[in-house]
Amino acid sequence: xxxxxxxxxxxxxxxxxxxxxxxxxxxxxxxxxxxxxxxxxxxxxxxxxxxxxxxxxxxxxxxxxxxxxxxxxxxxxxxxxxxxxxxxxxxxxxxxxxxxxxxxxxxxxxxxxxxxxxxxxxxxxxxxxxxxxxxxxxxxxxxxxxxxxxxxxxxxxxxxxxxxxxxxxxxxxxxxxxxxxxxxxxxxxxxxxxxxxxxxxxxxx
Amino acid sequence: xxxxxxxxxxxxxxxxxxxxxxxxxxxxxxxxxxxxxxxxxxxxxxxxxxxxxxxxxxxxxxxxxxxxxxxxxxxxxxxxxxxxxxxxxxxxxxxxxxxxxxxxxxxxxxxxxxxxxxxxxxxxxxxxxxxxxxxxxxxxxxxxxxxxxxxxxxxxxxxxxxxxxxxxxxxxxxxxxxxxxxxxxxxxxxxxxxxxxxxxxxxxxxxxxxxxxxxxxxxxxxxxxxxxxxxxxxxxxxxxxxxxxxxxxxxxxxxxxxxxxxxxxxxxxxxxxxxxxxxxxxxxxxxxxxxxxxxxxxxxxxxxxxxxxxxxxxxxxxxxxxxxxxxxxxxxxxxxxxxxxxxxxxxxxxxxxxxxxxxxxxxxxxxxxxxxxxxxxxxxxxxxxxxxxxxxxxxxxxxxxxxxxxxxxxxxxxxxxxxxxxxxxxxxxxxxxxxxxxxxxxxxxxxxxxxxxxxxxxxxxxxxxxxxxxxxxxxxxxxxxxxxxxxxxxxxxxx
Numbered sequence: 123x124x125x126x127x128x129x130x131x132x133x134x135x136x137x138x139x140x141x142x143x144x145x146x147x148x149x150x151x152x153x154x155x156x157x158x159x160x161x162x163x164x165x166x167x168x169x170x171x172x173x174x175x176x177x178x179x180x181x182x183x184x185x186x187x188x189x190x191x192x193x194x195x196x197x198x199x200x201x202x203x204x205x206x207x208x209x210x211x212x213x214x215x216x217x218x219x220x221x222x223x224x225x226x227x228x229x230x231x232x233x234x235x236x237x238x239x240x241x242x243x244x245x246x247x248x249x250x251x252x253x254x255x256x257x258x259x260x261x262x263x264x265x266x267x268x269x270x271x272x273x274x275x276x277x278x279x280x281x282x283x284x285x286x287x288x289x290x291x292x293x294x295x296x297x298x299x300x301x302x303x304x305x306x307x308x309x310x311x312x313x314x315x316x317x318x319x320x321x322x323x324x325x326x327x
Numbered sequence: 328x329x330x331x332x333x334x335x336x337x338x339x340x341x342x343x344x345x346x347x348x349x350x351x352x353x354x355x356x357x358x359x360x361x362x363x364x365x366x367x368x369x370x371x372x373x374x375x376x377x378x379x380x381x382x383x384x385x386x387x388x389x390x391x392x393x394x395x396x397x398x399x400x401x402x403x404x405x406x407x408x409x410x411x412x413x414x415x416x417x418x419x420x421x422x423x424x425x426x427x428x429x430x431x432x433x434x435x436x437x438x439x440x441x442x443x444x445x446x447x448x449x450x451x452x453x454x455x456x457x458x459x460x461x462x463x464x465x466x467x468x469x470x471x472x473x474x475x476x477x478x479x480x481x482x483x484x485x486x487x488x489x490x491x492x493x494x495x496x497x498x499x500x501x502x503x504x505x506x507x508x509x510x511x512x513x514x515x516x517x518x519x520x521x522x523x524x525x526x527x528x529x530x531x532x533x534x535x536x537x538x539x540x541x542x543x544x545x546x547x548x549x550x551x552x553x554x555x556x557x558x559x560x561x562x563x564x565x566x567x568x569x570x571x572x573x574x575x576x577x578x579x580x581x582x583x584x585x586x587x588x589x590x591x592x593x594x595x596x597x598x599x600x601x602x603x604x605x606x607x608x609x610x611x612x613x614x615x616x617x618x619x620x621x622x623x624x625x626x627x628x629x630x631x632x633x634x635x636x637x638x639x640x641x642x643x644x645x646x647x648x649x650x651x652x653x654x655x656x657x658x659x660x661x662x663x664x665x666x667x668x669x670x671x672x673x674x675x676x677x678x679x680x681x682x683x684x685x686x687x688x689x690x691x692x693x694x695x696x697x698x699x700x701x702x703x704x705x706x707x708x709x710x711x712x713x714x715x716x717x718x719x720x721x722x723x724x725x726x727x728x729x730x731x732x733x734x735x736x737x738x739x740x741x742x743x744x745x746x747x748x749x750x751x752x753x754x755x756x757x758x759x760x761x762x763x764x765x766x767x768x769x770x771x772x773x774x775x776x777x778x779x780x781x782x783x784x785x786x787x788x789x790x791x792x793x794x795x796x797x798x799x800x801x802x803x804x805x806x807x808x809x810x811x812x813x814x815x816x817x818x819x820x821x822x
Contacts, residue, residue, distance in 0.1 A: 229541035232513040246506055250499060262495060269502050276509050281516045284509065285523035291465035292505065298472040299498050306479065306491050313484050322488035325569045327628060327637070 124164055125237060127157045131275060132221070132241045135248040135268050139217045140210040142203060144195045144260050148188050151264050155183035158271050162278040171286045172278075179274060182293050187267065187300055194304045195260060198311040204258045204318040213255045220247035233279050242279070245272025259307045259317040263300065270296050328380050329390060335377040336395040339405070340453040342370040343412075347445035350438050360420045363441045367416035374409030374452055378402045386812025389529075389822045396458035396528055398822060399813045403666060404455040404585075404592055407673045411584045412448045414790065415577035418681050419444065421786060422575050425688060426481065440480060440575075447473040447581065454589045461508050461526045463593050467557065468501050470586060478574040478582075489573035493566040500556025500563065507549030514538040514546070528822050532600040543604045550597050551613050557590045560617040560651060561624040564644050568628075571640035571680075576687075579636060580680040583643045584673035591647065595654050599820035607657075614655030615746050621648025622753045629760030632697040635686060635712070638764055639679045642719050645757055646672045646727075652750055653734040661737025662818040663808040664730040670801050671718065671726030678794045679715030682708055685784045697764070700773030707788040713769045714795050720761035721754065726801040733809065 134154035141147050159180030166172035208216070224244035231239045249269025253262045273292070277284040307317060314321040346366025353359040381402025384390060389398035423437055450470040457463040471494060479490030508526065515525040515534060524530055535543070552563070559567035571579045598610045625645035629638070646668065653665035685708040686693050686701060702709035718725040731754055738747030808814050 229545060231510050231542050231545075232517045232539065243506070246502065249502075253495065253499060259491070266495065266498055266502070269499065273502060273505050273509065276506070277512075280509065280513050282521035284512050285461065285521075285526070287523050288461040288465065288508075288512075288526070291462070292468070295465060295468040295472075298469065299494065302472040302475055303491075303494055306475070306487060306494065309479070309482065310484075310487050310491065313487060319491070322484070322491065324485045325488055325492075325573070327568065327631065327633065 124161055127161050128238050128241050128275065130154075131157050131271065132244060135245050135272075136214065136217055138261075138264055138268055139213045139248060139252050139255070142210075144200075144258070145192070147261060147264050148191045148195070151191075151267055152184050152188035154268070154271055155188070156180065158274055158278070159184055161275065165278055165283075169283070172283050175278070175283075175286050175289045178290060178293060179278075182297055183267070183271065183274070187297065190300060190304055191260065191263065194307055197308060198260075198317055200316060204316065204320075207257050207320070208255045213251070216255060217248045217251050220244065220251055223247065231276075233276075233281060235279065238275065238279050242272045242276035245269065245275065248272075257319050259310060259319055262319065263303050263307065266303075267296075267300070329384070332377070332380060332390050332397060333392050333395070335373055335380070336392065336397065336456050338373045339370070339377055339456065340449045342366060342373055343445040343449035343452065346370065347442045347449070350441040350445065353438060356423075356437055359437050359441060363416055363419065363445075366445065367413050370448065370452070371409045371413040374405050374412075377456070378405035378409065381405065382813065386816050391458060391529065394458055394462070395456045396822065397456055399817055400592055400595070401455040403669060404589055405452065407670060408448070408451045408455070408585045408589065411580055411673055411677050412451070414677055414681065415581050416444070418577045418580075418684065418786070418790075419575075422577055422684055425684075426575065436480070440477070443473045443476045444578070444581075447477065447578075451581070451585050451589050455592055458529075459523065459527045460511070460531060460593070460597070461523065464501065464505060464508055467590055467593065468498070471497050471501070471557075474578070474582065474586065477578040478570045480575050480578070481573070483573075485569075486573040489566070489569035493570040496563070496566045497557045500553045502553070503556075504550050504553025507546040507553060510542050510546040510549070511538070514542055528596055528600060532822055535600055536603040538604045540604060543601060544609065547597065547601045547605045547610065548613070551594055551617070554590055554594045554597075555617060558587050558594065558647055559621075559644055560647055561621040561644060564621070564624070567644060568637055568640040571643060572634060572636040576636070576680045576683045579639070579683070580677040583639070583680065584677045587643060587647050588650065588669045588673070591650060591654075596822070598654065599822070602820065611655045611657055614651045615743065618648045618650075618652030618655055619746060619749060619753075621645065621651065622750055622757070626753050626757045626760065629757045630763065632767075633764075634695055635693055635698050635768070636680065636683050638697070639676060639683075639715075639719075642679075642761065643676060646676070646719070649731060649734060649750075649754070652746070653737065656734065656738040656741045656743055656747075657818065657820075658737040658741040659814055659818040660740055660809050661734045663805070663811075663814045664733030664735075664737055666808060666814060666817070667726050667733065667801060667805040668730035671730055671798060674794050674798050674801070675715050675718035675725070675727065678711055678791060679719065681790055682711035682715060682787055685787050686712065698768040700771045701768060702770050703773040705784060707784040707791070709769045711787045711791040713765060714791055714798075716761055716765045716769065718798055720758045720765070722758075722762075724799060724802050726798050726805055729802055729805045733805070
C-alpha cells in the first residue's frame, strides 16, 4: 500500500513538471499531499501524536495550501499562457536525470526502505528543478511545495517518527512562507500584469 | 547571575514578540513609534544582560537548559543582534517619515513594518540560544517570511523582485538543510534516540563519533549547502545583493549585520559537532572553499561603480567569506579573528546602511548609481559613509584590520599557507576597490545636483560618533582576544 502511494508521489512530481494548466498543477499537488497524509496515517499505528501530525499534514498541505493557491489563480488571471523557458520534454528529461542521481548517489540513509529514501530525495531534487525550469510564479511555488512534500515523506518515515515539534514547526513555517509568497505573487501580478518571472529582471550588475 | 538565565532566555525572544502585538494594536503613528522604541530598549536590555552572562562564562562549558544553550558564541551574537536591532528601531521612524510608496496602505504600513521587524528580531535573538538544531532551523525559516515582507516594503517592482528571489532561494536552501537534519535524525533513531532532544546540540556532539559515516557526510554537505544560501556564501548568494539593496535601510542593516552571522553560527556549530564523524579535513575544507569562493567572487564587484547599498551588499559577501575562512582555519588565532570580525563587521556595516537614509534623501539618484562627492553637500552623511567604508576595507585602526590579520595568521599557523596567501591577495584587492569607492563617492568631486541637507542628518552624526568609538574599543579589546579563555573554548569546538 505504502509503496504504491510513494510511487504515486513521485509520479505526481513528474506530472507537475510537465502540466501547463495551473488548476491541474494545483489538483496534482493536492493529490500528492493527500497521498503523503495517507502514508503518515498508515505509519502512525495508533500513536496519538503521529495521528495528530498526519491530520495536520492533510489539513494544511492537501486542503489549506491548495485552496490558497486556487484563490491566488482566481485573483491573478493570465490573458494567455506564459511561454515556457524549457520545453515539457526537456523538463521531464531533466527531472528523470535528477531522479536517477538520487538513486545512484544517495547512500542508504537508515530507514530500511531504499524505495522511500530514493523517492524522497528525488522529490526534493525535482522540486528544485521545477523552480529552476518554470517561469510562472505559481509553478515555482508549487515546485517548492513538491520539495517540501519529499522532505515530509522522509520525515514521517523516520523509524520511531521525527519529533512532532519539528514536523509541525516545519509545516507552520511552510504555511507562513506560502502565504507571504502568495501576497508577493498578487503584488507582482498587479504590477506587471502577469505571473511571469521573466518580467522580474530589473536587478542586474 | 546564572540563575537568571532561564528567565532571560525566555524574555529575550518574548519581549520583541510582545512588541509585535503592541504595535499592531496601536492607534496612531506617534503611539506606534513610542511603543516600538520602548519595546526595543527593553529587548536590548534583556539581550545584553543575557549576552553579558554568556560572555562572562565564555571560557566555561555552555550553560544548558531543556530548550536553550548559552555559550560564548551565543553571547557574542546576542550582543550584536541586540545592538543592531536597537539601532534599526531607532532609525526606523526617520525611514518611515520619508519612505514614500509602500507595499500596503500608508495607514497600516507603519504598524506592519514594526510588527515584521519585531518578529524578525525575535527570531534572530532566539537562534543563538536555541539548544536544538531542528528548533534553530524552524526559527531561521520563520525569519524568512517576516524579512521577505520587509525587503519588499517599498512595493516597487525591483523590491518585489528582490523579495521574491530572497523568499524562494532561501526557502529552497533551507529545505536542503532540513533534508540534512532529517538524515541526522534517522542516524540518531538508529542509535535508539527518537525524541526531539536527540537533535540537541550536545546530544548530537556526544553521538557524532558513532553516527554512520556516509549518511552523516551527506547530512553535513546538505546542511552546509542549504545554510550557505541563507548566509549568502558564493556561489549561492544571488539573493543577497538584491535584498540588501532594495530593503529599507534599517532592515538591510539587520539582514547584513545580524541575520547572516546568526545563520553562520548554526553552520559553525554543525561543523564542530559533526567533525568527529565527518573528519576535520572535510569540515574545514568545506568552510575554506566557501570562504575563498565568496571573497574571490565579491572582490571584482568592489571595484565596480555600484550604488551605495549594493556596494555594501557585495562587501557583506566578502566579509561572510572571511568569517568562513577563519572558522575553516579553526586555530585560536583565526577564531579570535572571527569573533572580532563578527562584531566589527556588524558595527561598520550597520552604520553604512544607516548612512544610506540621509544619502538617498539628499541624492535620490544614489539608489541606482554610485554616489559622488557627498562630503561637499553633506559632511555628516559623508562622515558616516567614510567611517563605514574605511572600517569595512580594513583600514587601521579598524577592528576589521586586526581581525583579518588574525585570521590570515591563524591560517598560516594552521598550515593553510596557500589559502591564506590567496585570501590575503584578494583582500588587498578588495581594500583597494573600497578605497577607490571611498575617494570617489565620499571625498571626490561633486558631479550631481542635490537637495539641501536637512536637520534629519543629526541622528546619523551621533550614531557615527557612538559606533566609531565602539569600533575603536573593539580594536583595543581584540588585542587581548587570542590569549583569552573565551577564544580557546570556542576554538576547542566543545559545547
